[in-house]
Structures are given as C-alpha cells and as structure tokens.
Amino acid sequence: MEEMTFNIKNINKTYGNKVIFRDFEIDFYRDKVNCIIGKSGCGKTTLLNIISGVIKSDIEDFETLERFKLSYIFQEDRLIQWLTVEENIKLIGKKYYDESVIDSVCDKYLELVGIGEYKKYYPQMLSGGIRQRVNIARAFICPSKVIIMDEPFKSIDAKNKKMIIERLKEIFKKEKRTAIFVTHDIEEALLLADKIFILGDSPVNIKDILDNNKNLEKNSLYSLI
Numbered sequence: 171m172e173e174m175t176f177n178i179k180n181i182n183k184t185y186g187n188k189v190i191f192r193d194f195e196i197d198f199y200r201d202k203v204n205c206i207i208g209k210s211g212c213g214k215t216t217l218l219n220i221i222s223g224v225i226k227s228d229i230e231d232f233e234t235l236e237r238f239k240l241s242y243i244f245q246e247d248r249l250i251q252w253l254t255v256e257e258n259i260k261l262i263g264k265k266y267y268d269e270s271v272i273d274s275v276c277d278k279y280l281e282l283v284g285i286g287e288y289k290k291y292y293p294q295m296l297s298g299g300i301r302q303r304v305n306i307a308r309a310f311i312c313p314s315k316v317i318i319m320d321e322p323f324k325s326i327d328a329k330n331k332k333m334i335i336e337r338l339k340e341i342f343k344k345e346k347r348t349a350i351f352v353t354h355d356i357e358e359a360l361l362l363a364d365k366i367f368i369l370g371d372s373p374v375n376i377k378d379i380l381d382n383n384k385n386l387e388k389n390s391l392y393s394l395i
C-alpha cells in the first residue's frame with residue numbers, strides 16, 4: 171500500500187554560524203494541501219528549497235522530493251521575459267500535452283486564474299499580481315504529483331485571491347496532488363489547507379500540526395505562531 175505521507179528526514183542547514191535546521195524531519199500528507207506557517211525568517215523558504223532540491227542540505231544522506239513530478243510557484247517571478255504569457259505557460263505544458271490540444275489546455279489554465287485577456291502580453295507589461303497568476307497557471311499545467319507553493323497569492327488582490335483559491339480547491343478535489351504551501355496569511359491557510367504545520371525556529375522545529383476543520387479558529391492560530 172502506498173504510504174500516506176512523504177517522510178523527509180535529515181534536513182540540516184547552517185548559514186555561517188546560524189543553525190537553521192538540525193536533523194529536522196517532517197511528514198507531509200499525500201494528496202493533501204499541507205500548509206506551513208511560522209514567523210518571518212524561521213526557515214520556511216529554506217525548507218521548500220531544500221526539499222525540492224533548489225538548494226542542498228548540508229549532509230549527503232538526504233533525499234529530496236525531486237523523484238516525484240514536481241512543480242513550483244516561487245515567491246519571485248521566474249517568467250521568461252521574451253516570451254508572452256501563453257508562451258511561458260505552453261513551454262511547460264508542451265512537455266505533457268499533444269500539439270493538437272495544447273492551445274485549449276493553456277486557455278483552461280489561463281481561465282483558472284482569470285487572465286485569458288493577457289495571454290499575448292509580455293511579463294514586463296504586467297502588474298506583479300497578474301505575473302503571479304501566470305506563475306500559478308504555469309505550475310498547474312504541469313500534471314505534478316507534488317506542487318511547492320511559496321506564498322503563491324502574494325501581490326494578488328483580495329477578490330481575485332478568493333476566486334483563485336476556490337478554483338484551486340476544486341482542482342485539489344479532482345486531482346491527486348500533494349501541495350506544500352507556505353503563507354503568512356492565516357486566512358489563506360484556513361481557506362485552502364487540509365493540514366497546518368506551525369514551525370518554531372532556532373533551529374526549526376514543528377510546534378504543532380493541525381487539522382483544518384471548521385473548529386479551527388483564526389485567533390488560536392495566531393496564538394501558536
């Protein structure tokens with residue numbers, strides 16, 4: 171039987187003489203939205219970067235999630251400046267979809283984040299919020315098993331954020347994907363997460379793992395961070 175979790179152990183990272191992770195271990199729930207919250211600078215982005223292989227753990231005996239099909243939404247914009255919005259998305263999509271369907275698949279993901287009208291625009295013509303929506307479409311067109319999202323809704327206005335979160339929830343209901351999702355926004359966590367990991371720091375530790383059910387309250391989450 172397939173394991174219910176992705177177990178990641180032996181995470182070690184030191185910057186200068188500051189120990190960020192020491193023998194840290196975490197179990198992410200498969201096919202669930204795993205949300206990570208914790209105070210600024212505690213090590214959340216470093217954790218995402220290590221587990222996805224973007225930066226190396228300090229020790230060799232470490233297995234990343236790269237063995238699964240991964241897609242990412244990074245905090246910063248990694249769009250290719252000389253390609254239009256649709257070309258940026260198709261660049262990823264064409265690895266997985268046939269030439270004959272790629273236009274309609276691309277349109278579907280543009281609509282998912284509500285930016286169909288911008289498909290012929292180049293990234294430098296777009297606001298930060300629209301660029302971030304392109305990043306989301308590009309990550310979701312990849313039929314990834316694991317999707318890593320580092321503050322994916324940063325710079326997106328409240329109304330569109332709510333719309334996108336509702337649509338992503340539908341996707342997560344239909345498709346088997348494991349999301350590992352960092353946010354500072356407790357409302358986002360409550361709207362999208364299945365499980366909420368509260369991280370402490372120096373070195374990083376798991377203070378709590380909560381089931382996001384209707385009994386979970388915003389104020390109780392604030393008090394845990």
Ligand SMILES: Nc1ncnc2c1ncn2[C@@H]1O[C@H](COP(=O)(O)OP(=O)(O)OP(=O)(O)O)[C@@H](O)[C@H]1O
Nearest residue numbers: 185186190208209210211212213214215216217354
């Ligand atoms: N390349 C680096 N060199 C030195 N220190 C670093 C480097 N990257 C991160 N750090 C330090 O490691 C710690 C964890 O950083 P990280 O960006 O992972 O935190 P975070 O929890 O994601 O923060 P935030 O919530 O503000 O985005 C911070 O103290 C940061 O200053």
